[in-house]
Amino acid sequence: MVIYQIYPRSFNDTNGDGIGDLNGIYEKLDYLKDLGIDAIWMCPFNSSPNADNGYDVSDYRNIQPEFGTMEDFDKLLKGMHDRGIKLVMDVVVNHSSNEHEWFKQSRSSRDNPYRDYYHWWPAEKGKPNYRYSLFDPKGDAWKYDSTTNAYYLHYFSEQQPDLNWENPKVRQEVYDIMKFWAEKGVDGFRLDAFQFAAKDTTFPKLPDGYEKNFFEYYAVQDGLHDYLKEMNEQVFSKYPVMSVAEGAGRNFQDAHDLVDASRNELNMAYAFDGVDVAQYGGYELSKMKQVFSKWDSAFADQGWLSVFLSNHDQARMVSRWGDDSPEFRAPSTKMLNTFILSMRGTPYCYYGDEIGMTNIDFQTIDQYQDIAAKNSYQKAMMEGEYMELFMRKLNFSSRDNGRTPMQWNTFQNAGFSTGKPWLPVNENYKTINVEASQNDPNSILNHFKKMVKLRKENLVLIHGTYELFAKEHPQIYAYTRTLGQEKMLILLNFSKQVTSLKLDENLALEEVLVNNYENVDLANGTVSLKPYQGMVFRLK
Known part of the structure; x- marks a missing residue:
């Protein structure tokens, strides 16, 4: 399945309060079905004081009033199921709100x-x-x-006290909450920050400076697997639901222990090694190839992975991984979507990436809404950091970049709301919006639909083995997917330069299935790729 992630506050507002709501998602269900996606992961919609925009829950069995009512939720879920779309719900139970x-x-x-x-x-x-x-x-x-x-x-903000998972009453409360939603018809659960849930409650002294590698001491500690096995026994095995935890532990063994079928814990891993490659100052394609290839290899025979380049905790995909300039935004976004939808693993596509939404340009800290941005600013001030550089980095990497309102059309506030949006709409909405994309056969949106369709119609893109090709090429990421007699070659130029690749003699091209440019430049067994060109070939 192809999973599409929605940040409810920013998707579509139907009552003019500047905050997206459940009815707003319901209103766009036909659009979502037309994308070809199979499931929606929806960020938290439970009652919350919004210290961390819903990732601080004050009532796990109720709907945040800004988003609507339980009746609105029931209507939305039925509308999704009527269209063959499943719902994956965020469950935030490493911690609660301090107002719970x-x-x-x-x-x-x-x-x-x-x-x-x-x-x-x-x-x-x-x-x-x-x-x-x-x-x-x-x-x-x-x-x-x-x-x-x-x-x-509180591993996160002081408004997010950590729950004590050693207490069996806490665990039973959580399982009962999950059963409540499963019985309503929710199709899956994403466990937010859950790899941190198990803790040594004696709280011994840890090595000085351990926070530079806090995952080693926070992730998948003793007891976590017991909790997940118990959760599986009480919830996952009793309902037709999928399960995925945020994070995949400290190493491949941790990840396998979380998701291998024989373990009876979770269905898939959501690992951050890949998405963490792109940082302020750019990234090396060689490192990206290495990380994604390494994870694929580790899960070639057992377990299952997710594939993603953005989510609600990241800046915009094209601004981090591609080139968001007017010249290259479209081809680089298409190329990145080609990557996500042609890799092995479950693709997670983030709202707005199907039209190439970009980072917003905030100049002052007052413009940010994210608690992580505000608190990191305070910390930087206290520690005497060079604030001009800090603000440049924040401008590039802030989570608010990925949370600006969805750009539907050229009307006021990009058609997101008739009121003042909770976060400003990106000023480029006049050219980057769904309506303009739908009317352009060569748009990023229509390319996205082609890739989703191609993936669904070709099992080789789902179950086929992955093999890296031209490993040392500095600009091109090339790989094959093979299933029985079916074989595909994916060529992706991750640069703004024209570059070329000599194909092996055993890679005989049969047809071009997807191309984000009009033509293929092929001569004497060498393919020349335009800036950010991405192609999928069927091989003979």
């Missing part, structure tokens, strides 16, 4: 029945050993709370 009733009870007194739903450290024992926080400006994951003279743990 569990936490309110937990912090009220030391003998409250909910006290052990979270990680507390009594202050009379002294300050607990340092733990790194990903979102806290001071980098400290322990927050002092005077109500009971104790510290609580």
Whole structure:
């Protein structure tokens, strides 16, 4: 299946409050069906005070009022199922919101029945050993709370206290919540930040500077596999649902232990090694080839992977991996979509990437909404960083880049909302929008549909083996997919230069199936590729 990720706040607003809603997604279901996608992963829509835009849940069984009602959700789910589209729901249970009733009870007194739903450290024992926080400006994951003279743990912001998964009552609460949604008809669960859920609750001292490699100490710790096996037994095995966790652990063994069928834990891994290659200052294609090829090789026989280049925690795909200039935005976006949809693994395509949406250009910290951006700014100020460079990096990599409103047409606010959008609409919406794309047969949108169709009609692009070709070429990423007698060759130019590749004699081209330019320049067994040209060939 091809999975399409939606950030609900930014997709389509039907009531003019500037925030996308469930009815907005319902209104666009025919558009989504026309894309050819099979499932939608929807970022959190549960009740939340929005410290981290929904990734801080205050009521797991209710809908965030900004997004609508439970009746709106039921209507949306039925509309999706009527069109053959499945729903994958984000489940945020490494932590909750500090406004969740569990936490309110937990912090009220030391003998409250909910006290052990979270990680507390009594202050009379002294300050607990340092733990790194990903979102806290001071980098400290322990927050002092005077109500009971104790510290609580938060790996993310202080508004996101970590749940204590050692407590069987917490685990049962979560399983019951998942059953509630599965019985409503939800088709899958994505477990946010779950690789961090297991913790050594003695909180021993960790090596100085460990936060530079915190994954080694935070990801897939003892107990996590037991929790997942229990979750599988109580939920996944009882309902027709898929499961995927954010992250794939510290190494290939961790990833296999999470997803190999014999383990009875999860269905697929969502690894970040690939997407982490592209950073401020660019990336090396050789490194990208190495990482994606390495993961494919490790899962050639067992387990299953996801393939993606962007999501709600990343800047825009074309701005990071391609070239978002007017000259090269279209061909480079098409080339990147060709990559995602021709690799082995389940493709995750992020909203707006099917039309080539780009990063937005924020100049001041006041324009950002993301808690990670604001807190990292405070941290940089406290540590005396060179702020001009910091702001350039933030401008390139901020999560807000990937959260700007969907660009539907040339009307006010790109047709997203009649009110003031919660994040500004990118100024380029007059030229980059769905309506203009639908009317152009050579658009990024129509190329995306072609690639989805090609993938669905050719099992070789799903189950076929992957083999890297021309490994040392500095600009071209080339690989074959083979299944029985079926064989395809994918050629992708990741540069703005014209470049060429001499084909092996055993690669006999039969036909061009997809090409983001009009022509193929082939002579004497050498293919010349235009800037960001991407092609899929069937081989004889």
